Amino acid sequence: MYTGPNDNEIISRVLRGEPSLYAELVKRYQKFVFTIALRYAPNREDAEEIAQDVFVKAYRNLADFRGDAKFSTWLYTIVSTTCISFLRKKKLDIRPLDHEQVLETASRLDSGFKANTIEQKSKVQMVNRAIHLLSPDDAKLITLFYKGEQSLEEIGQIMGVEPNTVKVRLHRARQRLKDKMETYFKEEVKDVMGG
Amino acid sequence: MDTQHYMEERLWEYIDGASGAEEKLFIEQLIATQTEWRTKYAELLEVHHLMQQHLELDEPSMRFTQNVMEEIGKYKITPAAQSYINKRVIYGIAAFFILTIVGFLIYGLSQVQWTSGGGSNGLYSVNVNLDKIDYSKIFNNRYTNIFLMVTIVLGLMFLDMYLGRKKKDIQQKTL
Structure with a gap:
């Protein structure tokens, strides 16, 4: 590389x-x-x-x-x-966004998303915007796994947990990401998944 | 709901290549024969590909590397912890505390009057009379002084070893 x-x-x-x-x-x-x-x-x-x-x-x-x-x-x-x-x-909180905050963030992101006609259907934008709706821990985990070239064992070392715990957390984080995409980027998901 | 969750977990493991050979074969069969599994697999695989191919990293400002290099110019690399933490000293301190605790325990137990009383069930019972332990013998000035002396000696030993190592390092660098 x-x-x-x-x-x-x-x-x-x-x-x-x-x-x-x-x-x-x-x-x-x-x-x-x-x-x-x-x-x-x-x-x-x-x-x-x-x-x-x-x-x-x-x-x-x-x-x-x-x-x-x-x-x-x-x-x-x-x-x-x-x-x-x-x-x-x-003294910042690392709790995930509550429902109202999510709606607000998604609508802010979504309006930017729709404003750009060329990139409207961009998978890149959808994925990267949806990831901002996750909690920092979930977002970090997904980023470490997909972009950090780290194995589950290595992520375990980084986060100070067992690889099995990483596996479970990763499953949940991906599920939450999928839910966010389906909820807040419904149209785009239809296009992306359909296409 | 639980079945759904269970199915997703197994499919994610399969997608990540974390399933064992038998499990892999089993999942492949399920995907091939059951519509529900096949649909879910396609769905999760799409998410996986989205992450793999379209997740992007953000870029810091253009001057970032320069800023970091300017900042590290103010610092020196600290010597490796291994070079100044001598394991023998740590083991020595640990041994001292363990011995002290064991000593106190032995002394304390020797002060206890072990009498066997016949319980109603005929079982032996231990009659521990805590009032008879003479604490003043343990926590008197002599014991405190001994404890302090040993701590000071250990401290001096540690300092001596640390300075000796530092001197050796300086000598090696000047050679």
Whole structure:
């Protein structure tokens, strides 16, 4: 997937005194880290602050990375804990949206969705908008599984739970996502699933 | 409802490739022969493909990498925890506390008068007389002093080991 040296080679070189190479790791994982942060943070600014904090923490503790797990798994563990600390610090709630909030969010997203005639039937938009209606934990789990290239075992490590628990939670999260799409993007689902 | 839930769980496992060989075969048969299973499978597979192919990652600002690199310029990589946490010291401290607790327990139990009383059922009963335990013998100044001395000695040992390791590291770096 990536060309050039692998993560472990870069880490060894950074530890041997080439800190500028760390930029390569930041470039590789910034989108993922930022996306997860955005699942928790109320806005892009806060998400960027969290993502930056994650990379700084990872850099400072790089010597503790033993290489017995993937660097991404180790990094995503830091993302997970940093997001939770951020919420605690800001005293934000991580409860899922209540019904009224969901309706409001969906209608806001849906109006944008319908306004754009070309992208109206875009599967990308529907999926990415529906995921914003999930709780941060559900959204994070789905993102880790589908975009983070992490196995159930690795997600278990990141979240500090058993792989079986991850499996059950993932099933539920996907079910909830499907329900959200069917409820709030009914027309689009018909088009997408039908087409 | 439960059957529906159960069916979905099994189908998700099948889709994720997490089912065992036997289960896989069984699910394949169900999909091939039962309309309900086939419809649900198609539905879940569509959701799975949507996630796989159309879930997108957000992008931070253009300056993000630069900002991170500027920020990390202010910090140094901290040495690995393994290098300054000596397992022997931890084991030593743990052994000390375990021995202390065991010592107190032995002493406490030796103060108990174990008498066998004939219960109504003819069973033996242990008569523990807590009033007879002389706590003043345990928590007097001598015991407190011994405890403090041992703690200080352990603390000094730990400090000595830590400084020794640090000195060694500096010597290695200068070589």
